[in-house]
Amino acid sequence: MILKNFQLNKINFNNYKFYLLYGKNEGFQNEVISTYFINNFKGEINKYDEQEFIQNIEIIISELKNKSLFKNQKLIIVSRTSDKILKIIEDILGRELEDFKIILKSELLEKKSKLRNFFEKENNLVCIPFYEDDNKSLNIIINQYLNNYKFKLSREIINLLIDRSKGNRENLKKELDKIYYYSISNKVINLDIVKKLSNLSENYDVNILVDNCLAKNTNKVSKILNENNYSDEDCILIIRTLLNKSKRLLNIMKNYKETKDIDKVFSMTKPPIFWKDKEIVKKQVNLWEINELKKKIYQINEMEMIIKINSKNSLNLVSDFVVNY
Numbered sequence: 316m317i318l319k320n321f322q323l324n325k326i327n328f329n330n331y332k333f334y335l336l337y338g339k340n341e342g343f344q345n346e347v348i349s350t351y352f353i354n355n356f357k358g359e360i361n362k363y364d365e366q367e368f369i370q371n372i373e374i375i376i377s378e379l380k381n382k383s384l385f386k387n388q389k390l391i392i393v394s395r396t397s398d399k400i401l402k403i404i405e406d407i408l409g410r411e412l413e414d415f416k417i418i419l420k421s422e423l424l425e426k427k428s429k430l431r432n433f434f435e436k437e438n439n440l441v442c443i444p445f446y447e448d449d450n451k452s453l454n455i456i457i458n459q460y461l462n463n464y465k466f467k468l469s470r471e472i473i474n475l476l477i478d479r480s481k482g483n484r485e486n487l488k489k490e491l492d493k494i495y496y497y498s499i500s501n502k503v504i505n506l507d508i509v510k511k512l513s514n515l516s517e518n519y520d521v522n523i524l525v526d527n528c529l530a531k532n533t534n535k536v537s538k539i540l541n542e543n544n545y546s547d548e549d550c551i552l553i554i555r556t557l558l559n560k561s562k563r564l565l566n567i568m569k570n571y572k573e574t575k576d577i578d579k580v581f582s583m584t585k586p587p588i589f590w591k592d593k594e595i596v597k598k599q600v601n602l603w604e605i606n607e608l609k610k611k612i613y614q615i616n617e618m619e620m621i622i623k624i625n626s627k628n629s630l631n632l633v634s635d636f637v638v639n640y
Contacts, residue, residue: 317435318443323351328416331441333404335396335434337421338445342485344420347443348392349590352418354582358388365400368393372403379412389415396421398429405433447482456484460491466498472509479513489520496555500619512552521549525556526592528637529564529599540634550622550629557637558615564599565608571600611640 318326320343328351336344353360361375368375368391379389393400396419407417424431434442448456457473468476480487493512498504527535545553563584570580577597581588588596618636622629 316438316441318441320347320443320445323347323443326441328352331439332416333408333434333439334416334418334441334443335421335430336418336443336445337424337431339423339447340445340483341420341422342483342488343445343448345485345589345591347445348418348420349587352390352416353590353593356388356390356578358390358414360390360392362392362394364394365396369400369403376407376410376412379407379415387414391415391417392420393417394420396430401430401433404430448480448484448487449482450477453477453480453482453484453487456487457491460488460495464495466495466504468494468504468509469506471506472504475506475509475513489522493521493552493556496559497552499555499559500551511546511549521553521556522560524553524637525560526595526599528557528640529560529603530595531602531640533638536638536640540638545630547627547629550633551619553633553637554615554619554622557640558612558619561608561612561615564596564603565605565612567596568600568603568605568608572605 336347338344363371375391400419404417404419419430421430426432431442434440454473454477457468457476461467476487476490479490490513494504494509497508497512501508524536524539527539567580567584570583571577574580577600581593581596614636618632622632625632
């Protein structure tokens, strides 16, 4: 059964077990998975790429047969799928298995694809194509973001962001995040500044650097710093991103301490956590103590003042700081 993405609110997802999400717009795919499948899901989530799924299929089927008393529901997400997985899906369909959903993610599938045709023709399967975002949809995303975070951008800047997003809403949101973190300590946001911030896409995303810093992956942080050409001007963005993510992590830890339900805490967190980032945030929660993180947040504020005074040496200061965070 073919389902257009604008029809998602009309479907009862409890009526179907198998979903095929395909197309070039991976950002939109991830957004749909997070919104309609992962948020408020209380069961067990397992993620595989196609080859890993195929190699472990006997173990996976055995686990579906022997459901945990504490985690009855299973959500299985398989990435980079192709026609190779079709026979396995047919096999699982023929078995009497309950309390699970399987989501297959794929890039663009041609009309002759056996997997695509199978999902389109069967009424008990859901096939959702995801096309690249056009300028209209990207404009809507930008306006929603600006309304949520209460700041403004010129039409010239908006056009630049749309151009550099290359039709992918996930890229666009990353660029908007950079500008938002920068705007917290800088009131002036002009086209030249946005161009410099946006050029960081050529390097590792600053969010990746900061996430690994908070996950205490020292080797990964050092590798990112060594392989990229961050400028002194990028240092404020790195520090502000580290500060905001640290504050967010602190709030998550406090809420988790009260609720003991990390998935519920994630669903309450603003800005929202993308589904693919949840594992590393869970790791961060387990690695830090609340009082320890409070001290680090105080140190970040001090570091921001230091690099503003010593702007010519800011890259070395920030590099040493994040490696030893």
